[in-house]
Amino acid sequence: MFVPNKRRGVTLLIVLSVLSLISLSALTLFYSANLEMMIAGNARRSGMARRAAESGLNHFVALNRRYDALREEASGRESIQVIPPTPLGAKTSYEVKVLFCCLLSERKYIVESTGFYKKDDRVISVHTTKSLFMSPAP
Numbered sequence: 001m002f003v004p005n006k007r008r009g010v011t012l013l014i015v016l017s018v019l020s021l022i023s024l025s026a027l028t029l030f031y032s033a034n035l036e037m038m039i040a041g042n043a044r045r046s047g048m049a050r051r052a053a054e055s056g057l058n059h060f061v062a063l064n065r066r067y068d069a070l071r072e073e074a075s076g077r078e079s080i081q082v083i084p085p086t087p088l089g090a091k092t093s094y095e096v097k098v099l100f101c102c103l104l105s106e107r108k109y110i111v112e113s114t115g116f117y118k119k120d121d122r123v124i125s126v127h128t129t130k131s132l133f134m135s136p137a138p
Contacts (some may be wrong), residue, residue, distance in 0.1 A: 053117025
């Protein structure tokens with residue numbers, strides 16, 4: 001006659017419990033790694049938009065536009081677009097605006113450069129950089 005061994009059942013239960021814990025740990029590790037990859041991708045896209053905005057600001061500085069010419073071009077408006085959307089690559093671009101404000105003293109203006117990261121014609125990330133410029137008196 002066969003008598004079941006009670007120790008065998010307990011061992012099977014322990015093995016199944018340990019296997020469940022290992023599986024749960026592996027699943028958690030997978031989700032954690034996936035989340036880290038998504039965060040890194042967002043940081044990369046945000047950084048590329050920031051560098052695009054900085055490129056727009058550098059482009060404006062290289063143009064060496066004078067305050068009087070900018071004011072004349074604005075013809076009374078508070079802002080003008082001085083550099084239209086300019087692609088840097090397949091996914092990044094920038095545009096630059098000059099903002100005149102009544103709160104600023106004479107011959108000061110703000111240059112606002114906005115960098116974009118696009119994917120399939122959808123904007124995924126945007127970064128805006130602003131700098132205060134002061135033009136010397138004529």
